[in-house]
Amino acid sequence: MEQHRYSQIADQIQQQIRDGIYKAEDKLPSVRVLAKQQQASVSTILSAYGLLEDRDVIEVRPKSGYYVRRVVNKQPESPSITQETSSPEQVTTPQLVMEVMRESSSPHLISFGAAVPASDFPVINQLKRIFAQKVRTEPFLGIGYDANKGNEPLRRQLARRAVDAGVFVSPNEIVVAEGCQAAVGLCLRALTKPGDIVAVETPSYYGLLQLIEALGLKVIEIPSNAEQGMSIEALKLAFEQWPINIVLSIPCFSNPVGALMPDENKKALLELIYQYEIPLIEDDIYGDLGYEAQRPKAVKSFDTKGQVLLCSSVSKTLEPQLGIGWVLPGKYLKLIEYQKFLSSTGSFRLPQMAVAEMLAGGGYDRHLRMAREAYRQRRDRLADLISQHFPQGTRMSSPQGGFVAWIQLPKAVNATQLYKEAQSHKILIAPGEIFSSDPKKYPHSIRISYANSWTPEREAAIQTLGNLAKQQL
Ligand SMILES: Cc1ncc(COP(=O)(O)O)c(C=O)c1O
Numbered sequence: 001m002e003q004h005r006y007s008q009i010a011d012q013i014q015q016q017i018r019d020g021i022y023k024a025e026d027k028l029p030s031v032r033v034l035a036k037q038q039q040a041s042v043s044t045i046l047s048a049y050g051l052l053e054d055r056d057v058i059e060v061r062p063k064s065g066y067y068v069r070r071v072v073n074k075q076p077e078s079p080s081i082t083q084e085t086s087s088p089e090q091v092t093t094p095q096l097v098m099e100v101m102r103e104s105s106s107p108h109l110i111s112f113g114a115a116v117p118a119s120d121f122p123v124i125n126q127l128k129r130i131f132a133q134k135v136r137t138e139p140f141l142g143i144g145y146d147a148n149k150g151n152e153p154l155r156r157q158l159a160r161r162a163v164d165a166g167v168f169v170s171p172n173e174i175v176v177a178e179g180c181q182a183a184v185g186l187c188l189r190a191l192t193k194p195g196d197i198v199a200v201e202t203p204s205y206y207g208l209l210q211l212i213e214a215l216g217l218k219v220i221e222i223p224s225n226a227e228q229g230m231s232i233e234a235l236k237l238a239f240e241q242w243p244i245n246i247v248l249s250i251p252c253f254s255n256p257v258g259a260l261m262p263d264e265n266k267k268a269l270l271e272l273i274y275q276y277e278i279p280l281i282e283d284d285i286y287g288d289l290g291y292e293a294q295r296p297k298a299v300k301s302f303d304t305k306g307q308v309l310l311c312s313s314v315s316k317t318l319e320p321q322l323g324i325g326w327v328l329p330g331k332y333l334k335l336i337e338y339q340k341f342l343s344s345t346g347s348f349r350l351p352q353m354a355v356a357e358m359l360a361g362g363g364y365d366r367h368l369r370m371a372r373e374a375y376r377q378r379r380d381r382l383a384d385l386i387s388q389h390f391p392q393g394t395r396m397s398s399p400q401g402g403f404v405a406w407i408q409l410p411k412a413v414n415a416t417q418l419y420k421e422a423q424s425h426k427i428l429i430a431p432g433e434i435f436s437s438d439p440k441k442y443p444h445s446i447r448i449s450y451a452n453s454w455t456p457e458r459e460a461a462i463q464t465l466g467n468l469a470k471q472q473l
Helices: 002-018 031-038 042-054 095-104 123-137 152-165 180-191 206-214 232-241 263-275 330-343 349-360 363-389 415-424 456-471
Strands: 058-061 065-068 175-177 197-202 218-225 246-249 280-283 308-313 325-328 404-408 445-449
Touching: 002 042, 031 042, 042 058, 095 206, 123 349, 123 363, 152 175, 152 325, 152 349, 175 180, 175 330, 180 206, 180 246, 180 280, 180 308, 180 325, 180 330, 197 206, 197 232, 206 218, 218 232, 232 263, 246 263, 263 280, 308 330, 349 363, 363 404, 363 456, 415 445, 415 456
Parallel strands: 197 218, 197 246, 246 280, 280 308
Antiparallel strands: 058 065, 175 325, 308 325, 404 445
């Protein structure tokens, strides 16, 4: 009976470590305190801690106590992703992109594939309550078209929230869209024509690359760095060489790397677009999800000429199903409004009003605080698991916000093969080839989305991935 009890206690503590309640290097409760909490004997607790030591989960430090082990003592190194700037290319349409998107919603796969926020935060229930209340109290049908720019109470809240990113706009300077992708689509349609050249950082989110392709545009991929994002030096050289028409960047916690562009680089980026008199589309979808207390400033916050079109949505902070994004188009407001009118005339008010109410209350800030901390802990756990199970020489980016990381495997490992083998083990990852217009650019990299909480099943899936990668060596 006592023996059963100590392994139960050990399992509970291990689960708390998986959940990030105790992180690597954290001190665990003393034997006496835990004995009291668990109403167990000191020897039972000593046995539980002994079992966790045997499992390599914790370690004892003489005269100090028990600590959570960092399995491999250092974080994986950041990937080195700087590449040559390529010439402008037509993006090919890999079927793989659609497969990753389709499979992401499969309940039969353990998904590290699509960048979908965790669904276990209380905010989801809060949203449900707001929806139910709005359905009872607000008229939604038989009232004709709402404002073309989107619901006014929502735009008011978005204007209020933009201040966090250092951006001051009036609600009239905001256009609501059906998501961030739709918002970027409005900007590209309004400001480019087929054959124009779009500069993007590489690797870059496949949805944006596919959008560029679908509009008949060419893409020029600018090298980036795992910590700082798009290289300003490389962009400068690309401007000297090619007639770039527009820049599209994810400066705050890029997808797939999680890089955060420093403020000096944001300002230097602005100087360049001013010099060449072209617009910048700033995709700020992860900007609210930084792990530091201070939210990073948007490039738009430094823009004095109205040349930045900031696009975002609630797809990463709340839920993609809401279908709510927006553009702050600066001096291109009229063009974007017209594109909005062309793309959709009637949009449903209910989600817009529900999100407006969500943003107005303190619940959204509480949710962000919780989500940022949870994602930070989940990133740390992923780093531990990668160190523990992946082949030597594997590198992982260290995102300071958001919930996707870029993993660079040793050169002997083919990422697309790993993706296929993982699928046969019911595990979904995103292979590197879909993050560039050149499918051969990232043959040894994968993107892992770590939004969901760590469970034994998800941890085992990372171990399986590591084993599959090792088998290719
Ligand atoms: C950088 C980036 N932009 C845009 C999107 C698409 O956003 P939405 O679902 O709001 O259209 C995503 C989704 O993964 C993304 O990561």
